[in-house]
Amino acid sequence: xxxxxxxxxxxxAGEKLAxxxxxxxxxxxxxxxxxxxxxVYALPRGGLPVALPVARLLDCPLKIxxxxxxxxxxxxxxxxxxxxxxxxxxxxxxxxxxxRFDSREKRQASLNLAMDCAKSLETKLSPGCSQVxxxxxxxxxxxxGIATGMxxxxxxxxxxxxxxxxxxLCTPVLPQKLIPWxxxxxxxxxxxxxxxxxxxxxxxxxxxxxxxxxxxxxxVEQQSVIRGIRE
Numbered sequence: 188x189x190x191x192x193x194x195x196x197x198x199x200a201g202e203k204l205a206x207x208x209x210x211x212x213x214x215x216x217x218x219x220x221x222x223x224x225x226x227v228y229a230l231p232r233g234g235l236p237v238a239l240p241v242a243r244l245l246d247c248p249l250k251i252x253x254x255x256x257x258x259x260x261x262x263x264x265x266x267x268x269x270x271x272x273x274x275x276x277x278x279x280x281x282x283x284x285x286x287r288f289d290s291r292e293k294r295q296a297s298l299n300l301a302m303d304c305a306k307s308l309e310t311k312l313s314p315g316c317s318q319v320x321x322x323x324x325x326x327x328x329x330x331x332g333i334a335t336g337m338x339x340x341x342x343x344x345x346x347x348x349x350x351x352x353x354x355x356l357c358t359p360v361l362p363q364k365l366i367p368w369x370x371x372x373x374x375x376x377x378x379x380x381x382x383x384x385x386x387x388x389x390x391x392x393x394x395x396x397x398x399x400x401x402x403x404x405x406x407v408e409q410q411s412v413i414r415g416i417r418e
Contacts (some may be wrong), residue, residue: 193360193380196394197236197331200359203379204237205244208327208357211377212245223325223352228252230342231312232398233331233388235406237359241329242410248317249410252328252346253309254338255301260293269337270298272305275345277337311400315407317414321349328354328373332388333361336369343372360391 194200216222225247229238235251242249256266257276268278276298326346330339333356343354356373362385369376380391389395 192393193391194393196392197233197359198240200331200379200392201237201240201329202244204329204357204359204377205241207377207379208241208355209244211355211375212325224323225327226250226319226321226324226351227327227329228342228346229406230254230328230330230338231308232400232403234329235398235403237331238327238329239406239410241327241357243413245327246414247327248319248414249407250316250319250321251309251312251407252342253305253312254342254345255305255308256338257297257301260290260297266335266337267294267297269341270302270305271341271345272302272309273345273348274302275341275348277341277344279335279337308400312404312407315404315411317411321346321351324351326351326354327357329357331359332391333358333365333369333378334385334388336361336365336372340369340372360388361385 212223212225225245227238227242227247227249229235229251231251231253238249254269254271257268257270259265259267268276270276328343333339339356346354353374355375355377356369357377360380361378363381363383366376
């Protein structure tokens, strides 16, 4: 199946997404009479180039929430769930991912491996993030695309423990059919495109390079420096 790319790259998609998010925040402020206090959280690494333009436009902190897919023990390409560095887990409900009783150890091993990867990445990136409290804030959780929703759901589960006022799940592209399920994890779902046909996030970008850890760290440091200068 052929796709027509919707976005040149993550940065351009982030700029477009930022405008939509700002409009929705302003609308909510008018309707409620309360000015939201946003904090942008990105799912690294691919979510950071999208999230940085949003944090810049909103003039708010940029932080990370690391979530990694849990791979099927017999097929690393298949995701059976997702877990954050802090241990918040989402499991797939698909029947093809169900395990027999005797495979619990393999399932646990896959979970532990994914959590170790998440912890390692968080350790490398968190020093570049602004140190702010999310309590009472409107969390804008961003990824470069949502295919199954498991990683962003796991991230939202972890962030909910910080007692924010709201969590918004925001992305340039996600499948239309996923929206009702995502509302279980966020008060607002914002996407620039919601195609019915969806195989891979990369299909919707002209340029979709892998983001290395060093580059990801530069994204979070940029916003911290900018806000540090202004403050």
